[in-house]
Amino acid sequence: MGIKQILLSVVAMCGIVGAGAKPATEVVAHRGYWKAEGSAQNSVASLKKAIEIGARGSECDVYITTDGVVVVHHDPTIDGKRIDESTYAALKDCKLSNGEAIPTLDELLAIARKQKHTKLIIEIKSHNTQEKEAAAVDAVLKLVKKNKMDKLVEYISFSQNVCERLIALSPKAKVAYLGSDLTPKQLSDKGYTGLDYHIGAMRAHEEWFDEAKQLGLEVNVWTVDDEPNMKWLIGKGVTYITTDEPVMLQKLLAE
Template sequence: MKKIGLFATALQFLITPVTFAMKTIHENGLAKNGIVAHRGAFKTNKLPENSIASLKNAIALKCAGSEFDVQMTADDSLIINHDPKYNGLTIEKTAYAELKKTPLSNGEHLPTLQEYLSAGLKNNWSTRLVLEIKPSVFSKERAQQVTEKVIKMVHRLGAAPMVVYISFDYDVCKKVKTLDPKAQVQYLNGDKSPEEIKRDGLDGIDYHFSVFQKHPDWIPQAKHNNIVLNAWTVNNAAEMDWLLANRFDFITTNEPELLAERIKINPVAKGWKLIWSDEFNTNGLPDTTKWGYDVGGNGWGNNELEYYTKADTSNAVVRDGKLLIIAKKENKEHNTFTSARLVTKGKGDWRYGRIEVSAKLPIAKGTWPAIWMLPTDWKYGGWPASGEIDIMENVGFMPDTVFGSVHTKSFNHVIHTQKTKGFYLNDADKTFHVYAVEWNKDRIDFFVDAHPYFSFSNTGKGFAEWPFDQKFHLILNVAMGGNWGGMRGMDETLKQAVMEVDYVRVFQQ
């Protein structure tokens, strides 16, 4: 204990100029894009993971951080490698000279921490060095020794302003804070709440993204407690978009270039803030706090063939992260199909915002899936006077086209004045696409993925043309047949049609 106390005291002399340096670096352009390259930016250029070349590439890309893994050899050399073995040799049982004999795939030798940090500091004013201290395969005590050596080297090289520490070993994280109270430290293992992290004086949670899906309440809890949010290892667009929508501080990825593209087109980059969502992460019936049902089989004004059921998992069920709306061929109350028509409830109505739904559609002759909105209060009278917003409709006899439309008293299909436009999409039944509207007091813009294809403007002539100054709620359904869906008949062999919904997100500015 006496030795540790002396070391901690000695560090105070190093930390004083570091605080000033950190402020200076931040003011001079540390990247704020939130992209952390996992083991460096290695994948696109086929570089070795944890190589100095992959680190330099992350810096060249101006990632917010570049992550790397530190372990200690049998002769107490600190080296960079993820796995406990290198070329079949256990790192903690092998001297560095022996490990160094086998080069990385690009010809580099296995880098030491000193070499790695020195390379990371050279001409780098944008990219934090995210240093992971690996747990020891031998003992907790050895992991503590590694931590002491790492902190000493970081400060000796003047790298402290650029380093963020992470570890799966909670005691290692706390040890870093004991030795350097100014250090930024994030925990990796996913078993501590943000409140526990704050209580123990750590700075962030850097968990696998699935942990946050299981504990979505940890996201606002972290923000409330000023705990940094990071997620790993996130390599596809859907997961990236969810984390961006929830305003994570950092995202660790093997695909930094893809993440940079998702950041550019994400609603958050345009000033939108997520206010309501359902990611469908709990199996069973849809969340009853968010969804209700329209029930019945009276043709729904369109001579449709389905009966909409209530809370029946054969027609609406969440399974493996997706909401399935299932139209089934079965008789119910003089109808030849059953299906579901889900409506948002509670706080699920909005005036203005960006409403987006990621969905994969059923396409067969007679199907009519829809993502749409109706007014909550019907202030201007019954349909169509109070308005309707069709974010996406498809009819199975036109499989390669989706439509966006509005209905008002002056503009509707009954009097042949409806405002609508189609978007060519030849894989709507094979791929999830994002169907969205951006709605404000002046106009409604319609999108498929990032592509705007239709806009309806407020003419200023009153509610007959613009009733869209009231709250609307969202509806998801699969209709069968009807005036439009069945215009060219039905596929008589069709037994069921399924619309899969990956998520629903609502943003406001």
Template sequence: MKHLLFGLILTSIGLNGAFAQKKMKTINTWSKNEVIAHRGAFKAKSLPENSIAALNEAVRIGCHGSEFDVHMTADGVLVVNHDHDFLGIHIEKSTYKELQAKKLSNGEYIPTLENYLKTGLKQKTTRLILEIKPSKSGAEYDKVLTAKVVAMVHKLKARPWVDYISFSYQILQQVKQLDPEANVSYLAGNVSLEKLKQDGFYGADYHYSVYKKGEWFAKAKELGLTINAWTVNDAADMKWLLDNKVEFITTNEPEMLLELIKSRK
């Protein structure tokens, strides 16, 4: 594993310059609403969170984006799952083959990032909101994880589809180093808008309660930053955020939010 980590760190250094040279294409067919389906649109149809099926459902119902979480196995495979454990199996300490000992409730194996992205690339209406989960193995592991994630996005030519989010500021800074044109938004809620702007971030992606303390909305627009709020499942909170013209709302109830947006037109 140490040899794998060392090799990938060297690879990430080499990729830095190469990524910076490539211009990102634009796509103008994204669904024009504020809805980001949290771990896909899973709840209404009782689909597994972070499954390919939940991604496809988010696309089908017309969400602007579908959020998902990425980890790395012991043998360097990038997989999509929220927790550090997959059905009781620790991802970072297990091989991908070992993870395949169990399946999601709909019969899917844990998705690889490659397969997840390939599915997302089949459509041009729903953006892929890729959360890089900080590991429990330390900063060096996170560097390798991040380099591999960005490399996969570039390999599949998925950059126009993907925005990056993380609770780790360092991970997002590394993404920007590897791909200066990438959209990155920070989740933890403890950094000022001015700092995000200074570091070239796309915006703030904080828990909605953070925005109820202090002035955020006008300042974000002044600085040219986006505001996303997570995880918003109550209609009253959705209405408050829509009234304040936030760009994005992450929710476990995308159908509710889509209906609410429709009713306000």
């Protein structure tokens, strides 16, 4: 056998080994890397910090205002104002804990599109009417398309109404459900691409790991901030772990 044939055999063997290897679990920074100095939850800084440390995903929460602006915030109210019952003008000067003004999703997308590694994991929050949720979905999809971020965005929600509208309007998008009350089979039947469940739910239903894998669903588990649960989930081969301690998780994954 000549040198060329030997090299080709080695490459082929490596391919076989690689094909059977379990994909590595990846890190999603919950509301961005907000524990970094100068950062805050759901801030421009937290997204930039998540990108800096090389997190695979940076999660954020969004609501739509009455005049159609998609803003980034976890709680439904800020400074006593309910976001989905307020205009953007009434909210734009509200400050986060690091002094930043409440950001818009358009601002975060403009930052995220400058790089190619860190995904934006967008949680479209439950609104007080299905009409508002539909408007939020439509506005988010329009912004993602405008920023050419389709391949670097994934969607999550506790609202099945939100998720199913996303699936209908953007069938190639990755959409995962947060509610923990549907089995992997139910999710697959509805067209979801993954489940994004609380650690407690996955501890209670360990069978869902294998069930999801057999159905080709991605598995994201939240919000995991301790080493024992991180190691357990890494051993289960989950797709993502969402955490407020992304650097700790990165160190465990590097071991």
